[in-house]
Amino acid sequence: MTETVIRTRDLRKVYRGRAAVEQLNLNIGRGEIYGFLGPNGAGKTTTIRMLLGLIRPTSGRIEVFGRELRSHKLDILRKVGSLVESPSYYGHLSAVENLEAIRRILGVPKQRIAEVLDIVSLTGEEKRPVKGFSLGMKQRLGIAAALLGGPELLILDEPTNGLDPSGIQEIRSLIKRLPAEQGITVLVSSHLLSEVEQMADTVGIIRQGQMVYQDSIAHLQQQAAGDLRLALSEPEAALALAERRGCGGELREGRLILPRMNDARVALFVKELVENGHAVYRVEERRQSLEEFFLQVVEGGAS
């Protein structure tokens, strides 16, 4: 197991008697892109705000870089860059002035401004007032602001929300580049599985304030693996054959359903069917999409 960057223990936040986040245990390793997934209102933003010290947990512990957040807040925040929900910016100032206002607090060298503007490809627009920017540009400025202090951990809350497809694509490739190029750990939240699937290494799914799934994307994809469906002239006889060959399987709606197997076995089995005089009309693989799996998890069917 690699070094843990964020670890929360039984994190809990209660708003007016309602628990927005309950017993949340996050584990994020160094250099990972962690996709924090959940429907709207599941507690993602609340969790992220707690990680940034913007709101206080009702109970539970937060450790970032192995240190307790509450007692080492400023030291930790020095190594964290964040973008929380809608972009924050000062509309009357230009992109450079916006970054300068943050730079003065961070105390980093002036040339960082040009560097981060370059990373998010806003060079050339830096002198215009930000209120005239498109949402995508504002969002990129937000990411530039998050990168300004040269963070080791980047926390991005719904960074692609409200962007058009090309904007989403841009932000996504930017996020994917960061860990590789700069060794940054990224926590990115989203309510879209496809979004997270394309960026993250590890995924945590949160539902009604509770973590319901936390594992690697690869594992998630495996869990969502599907089955093989065959349409044949004599399904019962085919099922008997399948059982003799140890493939298992069952009949459903007049079709033979077999668990997933490798290509060689599929070929062999089909050949055998044909040799036994079956007419094979269709062989299809039906995969449960990740989306279906996600819905299952989110709607309460355990994984």
Added chain:
Amino acid sequence: MMWRALSADWLKIRGKGLWFLVFLGPAGLLAMQGLNFGLRYDYLKNIHQADLWGGLLDNLSNFVPVALYLGGTLICSMMANVEHQTSSWKQLLALPVSRAAVFLAKLLLCLLLLAASCLLLSAGTVALGWMLGFQSQPVPYTDILRIGFLGYAAALPVILLQLWLSLAARNQTFPIACGITLSLLSLFSYSLSEWFPLNWPGLAWSSSKPWLFSISGIFLGLLVLLPGAWHFARKDVA
């Protein structure tokens, strides 16, 4: 750390009309007196024959408290709005800077802006006196500085209350309504006791012991400041 936050705030208020307001307050007060003395020059000059500058300052002093209250209210609100407007608090407070430093930077900025107003008022008073031809009498520089700054110190409780309210509430309706109400009240509360804090800026000019009211203002201001800063440091940022 507070200086860093202050220097960032200095940049952020650019083009937000705060400097205009700093200029507008004293300019408005002086324009009123310019009009007052301009229209009935001979009459007023006659009354204040013995002390022309004192006459001008007395006339001016009637409106200094309400101007301080209104100015403080608006400056606090506009300054807070820079952060409220695009919900920049979450970005600002997730930076490695303590809440106390952020709060103190805002406080200091607001105090600096109002001090600039007071200074402009004093400078403008000298200029107005000259324009009205008061050169024959020596300029009472101490009194001229006193008129703004002693009142300013005595107005601190209200200004700091406004700072707290403005920083705490996203919607600025309540802080501004509260500030305007207090400003208007201060015009009519003269008959109340000297203990009533709204009267202190006025008394810091007209009373025989003006310093007493300025110092009380500073102390009561600190008392208001503490819960404001405590609340700001602990509140959840939406």
